[in-house]
Amino acid sequence: MSKWFSPLWLVLLAGAIPSLGWAQAVGGYAAGCQFDARALPAKGPGFYVIRGSRERFYGQPALIDYLQTLGKKVEQAQLPPMLVADIARERGGPFASGHRSHQTGLDADIWLRSPPKPPHPRRLENISAVDMVNHSLYILSPQFTDRQRQLIALAAQDPRVSRIFVHPLIKQAMCNTYGQAPWLNRLRPWFGHSSHFHVRLHCPAGDKHCEPQPKVAPGTGCGSELTSWIRDKSGALSSKAPGKPYRPVLPEQCQGWVKP
Numbered sequence: 001m002s003k004w005f006s007p008l009w010l011v012l013l014a015g016a017i018p019s020l021g022w023a024q025a026v027g028g029y030a031a032g033c034q035f036d037a038r039a040l041p042a043k044g045p046g047f048y049v050i051r052g053s054r055e056r057f058y059g060q061p062a063l064i065d066y067l068q069t070l071g072k073k074v075e076q077a078q079l080p081p082m083l084v085a086d087i088a089r090e091r092g093g094p095f096a097s098g099h100r101s102h103q104t105g106l107d108a109d110i111w112l113r114s115p116p117k118p119p120h121p122r123r124l125e126n127i128s129a130v131d132m133v134n135h136s137l138y139i140l141s142p143q144f145t146d147r148q149r150q151l152i153a154l155a156a157q158d159p160r161v162s163r164i165f166v167h168p169l170i171k172q173a174m175c176n177t178y179g180q181a182p183w184l185n186r187l188r189p190w191f192g193h194s195s196h197f198h199v200r201l202h203c204p205a206g207d208k209h210c211e212p213q214p215k216v217a218p219g220t221g222c223g224s225e226l227t228s229w230i231r232d233k234s235g236a237l238s239s240k241a242p243g244k245p246y247r248p249v250l251p252e253q254c255q256g257w258v259k260p
């Protein structure tokens, strides 16, 4: 075969022309973009999308499948539907405000509160968060019940998950309930995650421009690392400080593709 017809050219061409429909996550979670994203439907078995007018409901096929599969597990477990908030913009890249990550279509926020009753679209649009931590007493609030524990456990069991960020007190509650469960180390303590948890998937196989994060250390992460997070309450305050808009340098493939 002539080298001009090498399959390599097809691969290069498909990478250069996203409209060919090759979904991929490009770059890092906090400096990247996505091609051929899919939209999570506004609702489905076991879930609702909230604040849909922001148009942050686009993700890579693996993440959309993950969320829809999780919704079905939530329904099977007879839990109230989960509320899916920010995923990513259609082409990814940084948000105008808010989080640094969510750029490659592999991150999603899931709220811990139950849906409004009835779950009218206008209510899902204007919904307010419920904080599961009483920050002045530094304890979990009574709203954090077995429903939240089960939801986080279901979310963490999928092997596609790299990390789930939760407030340190929530990680502690999960350690207390689930002991030695092998998925506990996917739950990473991080301040600011007291009304939602943040799911991050691994780079999908074959996405060669997707930059993975280092693997989490083996073990449940319920020991000394968690204790140090719980002691360091100062971080809970600094994480709320308003920052400048985050404008990272994006990989070459994303330049001209991501809208400002």
Ligand SMILES: [Zn+2]
Residues within 6 Å of the ligand: 099, 102, 107, 108, 109, 197, 198
């Ligand atoms: Zn998030």
